[in-house]
Amino acid sequence: MSADTEATAAPDPAPPGPVTPVSAPPVDVQLGSAPPVSAQLGSAAPTSVSGWGRTAPSTARLLRPRSYEEAAAAVRACGARGTIARGLGRAYGDAAQNAGGAVLDMTGLDRIRTIDAEAGVVVCDAGVSLHRLMEVLLPLGWFVPVTPGTRYVTVGGAIGADIHGKNHHVSGSFARHVRELELLTADGTVRTVAPGSELFDATAGGMGLTGVILRATVQLLAVQTSLMSVDTERAADLDDLMARLTATDHGYRYSVAWIDLLARGAGTGRAVLTRGEHAPLDTLPPRARSTPLAFRPGRLPAAPSFLPEGLLGRASVSAFNELWYRRAPRRRTGELQRIPAFFHPLDGVPHWNRIYGRGGFVQYQFVVGYGQEDALRAIVRRISRRGCPSFLAVLKRFGAGDPGWLSFPLPGWTLALDIPAKLPGLGAFLDELDEEVADAGGRVYLAKDARMRGELVERMYPKLRQFRALRAELDPSGVFTSDMSRRLAL
Template identity: 80%
Template sequence: MSVDTLSAATGPVDTTVSMTGWGRTAPTTALLVRPRSYAEAAAAVRDCGRRGSIARGLGRAYGDAAQNAGGSVLDMTALDRVRSIDAEAGVVVCDAGTSLHTLMKVLLPLGWFVPVTPGTRYVTVGGAISADIHGKNHHVSGSFSRHVRSLDLLTADGEIRTVLPGTPLFDATAGGMGLTGVILSAAFQLHPVATTLMSVDTERATDIDDLLARLTSTDHRYRYSVAWIDLLARGRGAALGRAVLTRGDHAPLDALPARARRRPLAFRPVRLPAAPSHLPSGLLGRTTVGAFNELWYRRAPRRRTGELQQLTSFFHPLDGVPHWNRVYGRDGFVQYQFVVGYGQEETLRRIVRSIARRGCPSFLAVLKRFGEGDPGWLSFPMAGWTLALDIPVGLTGLGSFLDELDEEVATAGGRVYLAKDARLRPDLVTAMYPRLDDFRALRGELDPRSVFTSDLARRLGL
């Protein structure tokens, strides 16, 4: 039985299943337990056995962060209660298994939006903190944990501790990939909105230098900013790194047409047919993706301002296609994301050039600017440029090619995102995450028997 079979289950689950990350690579088998209360979560941790346990939300980590071969995995999605909302101050308290999708349904009619969202709203609050997720507004708002006021953490000794920002345990937990304990609930600040529409500006960049210049000079005008980048554009001179920039903010009420003002806070997610369960692995090759990229770039406006878009279309376009990760075929895909600091633009250019020469067929490639990083010891964002791309795993020589990119990123003082990783070499992690020794020391004191562990933790020696 696979973990997908149990994703819609109700009540307690105690079944051995095969599971993967969203990239559908590196499958392992574990005992899946679905606690319905904090007491059941504590009992599951206490009885997890010598192979330990790890919490899991909606399975959107691309790699092996929420897998635990031969041990147990706690499916936290039954703990999904919104406990309180301060509609005046914009603070919500909810269980860690609550999804951002659920919060949007509840909060948007009240005029509040989550402070940070990644490219999917189907992540849990516990996962958002454990991976310290970032979004299109990092250059303005930082990552998710910056907005957390407190969290309740079930630790290896069976205690439930209230953890506050500014403490070592908070900094180890924010971005700590679930290895300090099980997040049970959290309180965090929200962002006020007047409508559920976005006012969006779109423009083309002719090459990577044009792209970096536009982002550097004008990103401060926008709360949200992202660039789709064509990583197959090569051999066309200045076309290397050509891109489409999409930037915007929540639309004010007076920007809406009269009809839309009747229900300005209505939440209307779009849902399309699910991707087929079985597609050939070679479907998304260089020719297919190259044609898609050419079409996508050409149909984008050279410049368009103030377009009104549905909130879900702007933030989560792929959420409208259930199981979109199947389009890469049975073998799955790697999502590779790295960040290098400002001043390392030449490193970024070399990597983009290498990817283009290699012909990696990626149609989901995005470049963003990060603001200052937050204090999480294993938090991914740092001030600089981050590039994320999807690559089918069947690409010949992919492993050695990505190893080369890892080394270049580490040499430049950058890092790879652990929430998307399933293949990074352990010798590079210390260079990428300079607070890793502090993390290991605190984890050793808090959890000397490694009750909380995962395939990611074992592979990288976290």
């Protein structure tokens, strides 16, 4: 695909159809009774809450409603400091924290309500995880339309952050596949919100600040197997990588590159490029065709609760990067991989975020548009010269923009990297990168941010004023608030 703003769209997996209940497999989780939320609000002890990066914890009353009525009661009784919904805690920064107020743990609302197994449409509560959807839907021949690097994300979180995956250049963000949602707003009413409305566009990517998502109707992707057909190749440097992505991305549904940000000189930006498709049934070996849709994610031992600081320094990460690059094939095609290995390799290590030590880590992700390749090159060179020890660094291409006013993707190049939070001078360095990104017309991903300065947000998100105006009209008392919304004046 040429470096323009249009992407080659994949055909819809199935035409829209009526949503009907299914009888098997059983998916309606039976929830136990819970005391009234008003009682919990009166007695809930303050709890330390943090994002996945573990950098900026704050204390709030953590409440877990088990019905829509309890969620509404919690919103009505949240107090002066307001409340914010929280899923499985995979936002890296402070988006799902609310210091001194209440946080609604939505994982108690985890019912899959109905599945139309012919049209590939699911209706589920916001607390259902993508992992649970895969467990239930893959045996029926359906897959989630978009998944990030972890399947331990709730549907509500996927909409609130408008998540993207390796297929954005083809399929767009998660919100593009949401046909309807139920939203609990600050006045205590539940609104049915459809794509194309202002409220939908403010909620998709709105980080939970328009209300509490209770339920969603999602269009799925038809698949024949639970395996991926994967092509892997090495790129010698950043220019080589961008040329390969530009020339061939249109031929793959999924595409991502691991990039070595410690390599310098002629090898700056060297990478391992991985592309994939859902494997057709006739490509499986005979013994695998009897259970082609089996979903068996493996798990390794959890990361220790304490690891020494400095374990992931420049020397150790540089050695890892060298080994990873050299071990990758120069070119390999048609390798069969299971879905967890291709999409979610880190999910196999519970609590992998502990490997950065008690200081935690910052995940920095930005996007710059097509035509801003020089800005991308300059930022990669700066990161390389700075010696940021990141072994989880990926580069992808985004396709057409998404409907959400605060959705992160725009047509262009996105780079994400993990950096130990205690790296000396990191804050000032990232502030400088923020300025370069904003100058290039790009933006930083709110779902991963923990430290950006508020004055840059309007430059990065031009529809922020519309978002603020709608939020003020919908929630004049500021019921829905978070540490991030205060920090960035959202």
